[in-house]
Amino acid sequence: METHEIQRVLRARYGGVEASDVLVQFARIELQRPDALVWMQNGKFYEVYGNAARLLGRLLDLRVAEKPLMTGANRQPVMLAMTGITIGSEREHLGRLLRMGYRVAIGREVDGERDGAIKARQLEEVITPGTLFDEDLLGDERQLLAAVDLGHERAGLALADVSTSSLWCQEWAGPDAHDRLMDELARTGPAELLCNGDLPREDRERLGGASGITRLEGERAQRHRALCDELGVINSYHVGRLSPLPGWWFTAELCQEALQAHFQTLDLRPFELADRPYAMRATGVLIRYLRWNRFPAIARLQTVRLGGGSHLLQLDATSRRTLDILTGPDGTPYGSLLAVLDQTRTPMGGRLLKTWLTQGLRDPARLAVRYDAVQACVQDTLAREEIRAQLGRVRDLERVVNRLLIGPDRAAPRDMARLRDALEAAETLAAALAKLGGLGLEAYAPPSEGAALLAQALAAAPRPSLTPRADAEAGALLAAGWDAELDTFLAQEQQILAEVERFVSGLYLTTGIKSLQQKRDGRTGQIVLTISASDARKVPAGWSRVVKGKEQYTTDQLRQLSEALIEVEAQRIDVEQAAWRRLWRRIADQGPRLIQLARDLAHIDVVATLAHVAVRERWTRPQIVADRVLSIVGGRHPVVCRAVDGYIPATVLLDQSARLITLTGPNMSGKSTLMRMVALCVVLAQMGSFVPAEAMTLGLCDRIFTRIGAAEDIASGRSTFLVEMTEVSTIIHQATADSFVVLDEVGRGTATYDGMALAEAIVEHLHNVTRCRGVFATHYHHLVAMIGQLPHVACFQMGVRRDDDRLVFLHTLQPGVAEGSFGIAVARMAGLPAPILARAQARLTALEAEQRQRLPTEEVSLDQLIRQIELLDTRSMLPQEATAAIRELQSLCRALLGAHQIAGAPTCS
Numbered sequence: 001m002e003t004h005e006i007q008r009v010l011r012a013r014y015g016g017v018e019a020s021d022v023l024v025q026f027a028r029i030e031l032q033r034p035d036a037l038v039w040m041q042n043g044k045f046y047e048v049y050g051n052a053a054r055l056l057g058r059l060l061d062l063r064v065a066e067k068p069l070m071t072g073a074n075r076q077p078v079m080l081a082m083t084g085i086t087i088g089s090e091r092e093h094l095g096r097l098l099r100m101g102y103r104v105a106i107g108r109e110v111d112g113e114r115d116g117a118i119k120a121r122q123l124e125e126v127i128t129p130g131t132l133f134d135e136d137l138l139g140d141e142r143q144l145l146a147a148v149d150l151g152h153e154r155a156g157l158a159l160a161d162v163s164t165s166s167l168w169c170q171e172w173a174g175p176d177a178h179d180r181l182m183d184e185l186a187r188t189g190p191a192e193l194l195c196n197g198d199l200p201r202e203d204r205e206r207l208g209g210a211s212g213i214t215r216l217e218g219e220r221a222q223r224h225r226a227l228c229d230e231l232g233v234i235n236s237y238h239v240g241r242l243s244p245l246p247g248w249w250f251t252a253e254l255c256q257e258a259l260q261a262h263f264q265t266l267d268l269r270p271f272e273l274a275d276r277p278y279a280m281r282a283t284g285v286l287i288r289y290l291r292w293n294r295f296p297a298i299a300r301l302q303t304v305r306l307g308g309g310s311h312l313l314q315l316d317a318t319s320r321r322t323l324d325i326l327t328g329p330d331g332t333p334y335g336s337l338l339a340v341l342d343q344t345r346t347p348m349g350g351r352l353l354k355t356w357l358t359q360g361l362r363d364p365a366r367l368a369v370r371y372d373a374v375q376a377c378v379q380d381t382l383a384r385e386e387i388r389a390q391l392g393r394v395r396d397l398e399r400v401v402n403r404l405l406i407g408p409d410r411a412a413p414r415d416m417a418r419l420r421d422a423l424e425a426a427e428t429l430a431a432a433l434a435k436l437g438g439l440g441l442e443a444y445a446p447p448s449e450g451a452a453l454l455a456q457a458l459a460a461a462p463r464p465s466l467t468p469r470a471d472a473e474a475g476a477l478l479a480a481g482w483d484a485e486l487d488t489f490l491a492q493e494q495q496i497l498a499e500v501e502r503f504v505s506g507l508y509l510t511t512g513i514k515s516l517q518q519k520r521d522g523r524t525g526q527i528v529l530t531i532s533a534s535d536a537r538k539v540p541a542g543w544s545r546v547v548k549g550k551e552q553y554t555t556d557q558l559r560q561l562s563e564a565l566i567e568v569e570a571q572r573i574d575v576e577q578a579a580w581r582r583l584w585r586r587i588a589d590q591g592p593r594l595i596q597l598a599r600d601l602a603h604i605d606v607v608a609t610l611a612h613v614a615v616r617e618r619w620t621r622p623q624i625v626a627d628r629v630l631s632i633v634g635g636r637h638p639v640v641c642r643a644v645d646g647y648i649p650a651t652v653l654l655d656q657s658a659r660l661i662t663l664t665g666p667n668m669s670g671k672s673t674l675m676r677m678v679a680l681c682v683v684l685a686q687m688g689s690f691v692p693a694e695a696m697t698l699g700l701c702d703r704i705f706t707r708i709g710a711a712e713d714i715a716s717g718r719s720t721f722l723v724e725m726t727e728v729s730t731i732i733h734q735a736t737a738d739s740f741v742v743l744d745e746v747g748r749g750t751a752t753y754d755g756m757a758l759a760e761a762i763v764e765h766l767h768n769v770t771r772c773r774g775v776f777a778t779h780y781h782h783l784v785a786m787i788g789q790l791p792h793v794a795c796f797q798m799g800v801r802r803d804d805d806r807l808v809f810l811h812t813l814q815p816g817v818a819e820g821s822f823g824i825a826v827a828r829m830a831g832l833p834a835p836i837l838a839r840a841q842a843r844l845t846a847l848e849a850e851q852r853q854r855l856p857t858e859e860v861s862l863d864q865l866i867r868q869i870e871l872l873d874t875r876s877m878l879p880q881e882a883t884a885a886i887r888e889l890q891s892l893c894r895a896l897l898g899a900h901q902i903a904g905a906p907t908c909s
Contacts, residue, residue, distance in 0.1 A: 001031055016070030016078040021118050023069040029107040029123045034236040036103035036126050045084040051233045053081040060093050091136040101220050101240045103128045126293040129241045130192025131162055140347035146190035147286040149278045155181040156278025158286045164398045165300035168307040171279035182210035186317030187358050197244035213241040255284025262287050271304050297406045313360030313686045314703040318727055322708040323679055340638050343612050345391035348398040349605025360686030362700050364624045370688025371621055373439040377611030383432040387608050393425035398598040405591045408584035413462035423451035439607045446597050447590045457482045457583050483579040489572035496565045513538050526562045529553045610689045619690035623697045630654040630773050634694035637677040650674055650813040654773045658794035662784050663777040664818035665798030667826045670811045671777040675742045679704055682740055702738040705731040741774030756783050763787045784817050
């Protein structure tokens with residue numbers, strides 16, 4: 001936008017006549033990205049002006065000052081708000097804004113360029129919650145940017161981890177395409193989600209809810225709008241991690257052009273996107289978004305991989321939640337399977353472990369490779385612990401390499417030092433790795449020349465940043481002897497500094513000024529003499545005051561030494577930067593090998609961790625077979641058994657003769673724990689881990705489905721029972737003969753007979769139609785008697801013993817059906833008052849007696865009704881005969897209903 005147009009905008013906004021050059025620069029960046037809060041560099045500060053400064057001051061509790069940034073009609077200054085953040089301390093403030101859901105646009109000074117009388121500044125990048133790259137803003141977890149594209153029974157998803165330059169996509173087709181997308185969003189949990197702004201509101205809410213990013217979005221946006229109204233600020237800012245984009249962003253032509261330009265190709269077939277239009281559009285939108293935000297490492301996204309596939313074990317969001325795979329019951333890692341497993345030594349190993357845990361394999365050959373690697377580590381403790389010790393020095397090599405490879409000016413010396421340490425550790429563990437047979441890696445080849453190069457070229461403790469912002473960050477960068485010209489200038493610097501030290505020491509002795517010190521002026525680079533106010537009368541006549549009102553002085557000789565130091569420093573910096581670029585180029589040439597090394601080390605970390613856990617917890621190697629078998633001997637729940645003393649293992653067998661188990665027993669007897677144990681053993685076995693059992697034989701599963709516990713969706717107006725039936729419906733529609741299904745108390749959310757009827761029909765369908773393996777727990781003991789007649793159903797109970805009026809839970813799996821639910825006994829354990837328990841026991845006795853009296857009559861009537869219906873031949877009946885038959889059936893129904901009401905219905909007064 002031209003300057004005169006920006007001036008017109010500022011006049012309309014603030015009422016002045018002419019804006020200062022700095023305000024014009026700031027407004028130019030604001031108009032480029034009105035959706036983001038702008039920070040503009042001014043020397044050693046990021047400054048914000050006008051309404052944006054008032055808003056930022058309230059958001060971050062910053063001091064807001066007034067500054068003359070415009071000229072009024074009478075040439076009087078117009079005071080506008082201004083606030084600033086010191087460069088070097090901005091990370092905390094930036095992190096807070098991103099957590100609030102804001103985008104931040106960074107405008108930086110352009111070296112060597114001017115815009116009129118001031119330094120030139122331009123928009124460098126826009127930082128959003130899904131595009132974090134800076135180490136100080138990232139945790140160990142993946143921070144993913146996602147883009148989705150939806151159609152009728154079609155869905156596409158693109159995901160990027162920009163901190164590791166990983167880009168992958170998926171596409172689904174069919175009636176369950178949207179559900180599969182929601183499951184993947186729940187599994188990956190993106191930090192920011194891009195979607196089509198033309199989608200219906202309910203679709204956008206479902207996308208945000210599935211990914212877990214909209215829990216506080218409405219509240220944040222409401223607070224932001226209220227704050228803008230209070231301050232009188234025009235609200236153009238985007239707030240939230242769900243980012244709707246204009247519909248034209250999702251056109252096939254634009255997305256294809258974006259991908260072709262990014263990958264520098266005219267053909268998307270090598271990336272397998274040509275036949276996946278929804279995945280292609282999602283990926284194209286993601287790339288366009290990164291380019292729009294001027295993401296500095298976009299060139300590092302060099303390829304796109306296809307995710308998902310039939311070779312993976314599918315776990316939907318419900319199963320991951322109810323099995324406590326990634327988080328425990330309280331939403332934190334405590335109490336989860338991940339907490340038991342995650343003993344990794346590197347952050348990248350921790351991320352890979354989570355991927356293995358949520359994307360199990362269905363390929364027996366690949367699983368055998370992982371089992372062999374874990375077993376090798378289990379059998380050689382010394383080699384395993386040597387590897388784990390060395391991995392502690394590797395740190396997050398995956399992100400370190402990615403940051404280094406952006407360019408020499410963005411490469412931080414501390415990352416180069418971390419790479420040096422990681423390469424040394426990688427070489428050290430090579431011997432132990434070879435002893436263990438390579439742990440499933442095709443080739444392990446750390447670039448030894450890179451380790452030697454960095455050991456020779458880099459200072460032992462290089463300064464944190466390439467261009468120090470303060471004396472505290474100053475220090476050595478490259479080692480002595482790496483560059484002869486650089487060593488010469490460094491020697492000259494030291495010589496001049498030594499002369500300055502001798503000169504100041506001489507002045508201290510000759511003048512007798514005890515408070516005399518030297519300091520370097522950060523703005524001019526001159527060395528000045530400082531004294532206390534009480535010693536000002538002792539200043540010799542030949543000293544010159546540097547700053548009016550301050551006791552800072554210089555002399556001709558000191559000025560000459562300062563100028564010589566500044567000149568040598570400038571030459572040294574140029575030579576140092578050139579030497580740094582040469583070092584960076586040699587490291588960048590090994591970029592592909594370094595990236596592969598990071599992946600190999602993450603793999604080694606996960607395998608060694610699984611072995612470490614297997615040894616510590618006494619887990620065993622599972623056996624994979626081709627048959628649909630699931631046999632667990634002495635199985636233990638991997639989380640519960642660590643917290644419960646005297647945990648009793650259980651043995652479970654599912655095969656063609658008994659594909660389904662019906663499980664009965666009172667509450668607290670361990671039914672849910674046993675069902676979860678079986679499912680978690682499958683998860684562990686198919687990720688390549690050993691399992692908490694004496695032995696396990698498994699025919700691989702394609703999916704695991706669970707329906708455990710009560711849940712409701714109040715925001716969507718869905719009751720507990722509706723949520724339950726929705727989850728069951730998903731199982732019925734998507735489960736196959738290779739699936740493993742866990743059902744707990746299906747039908748308990750409605751009336752008894754409704755629930756029993758539904759539960760019976762569901763189990764019959766799983767048995768007769770789906771023919772899958774599974775465990776079904778229930779308190780409906782009459783239901784067990786009905787479905788127990790199915791040929792491939794086995795009845796088991798959780799052992800319990802009655803001691804007078806109290807229960808003793810044996811926590812053992814036994815054949816047969818439980819005698820009852822023992823609800824009153826459990827209520828007694830919960831501390832219900834004795835009068836309530838006595839009344840309940842009396843009422844239970846009466847109800848059971850009534851049931852025994854009523855049931856025979858009802859059964860006879862029902863049998864008679866069923867027989868008469870079966871004997872009806874409606875094809876040969878005359879109309880009057882059909883009418884008479886219907887009347888007879890109606891009389892039987894009335895008799896049955898009447899008996900039912902007389903025997904058991906309550907009376908109304």
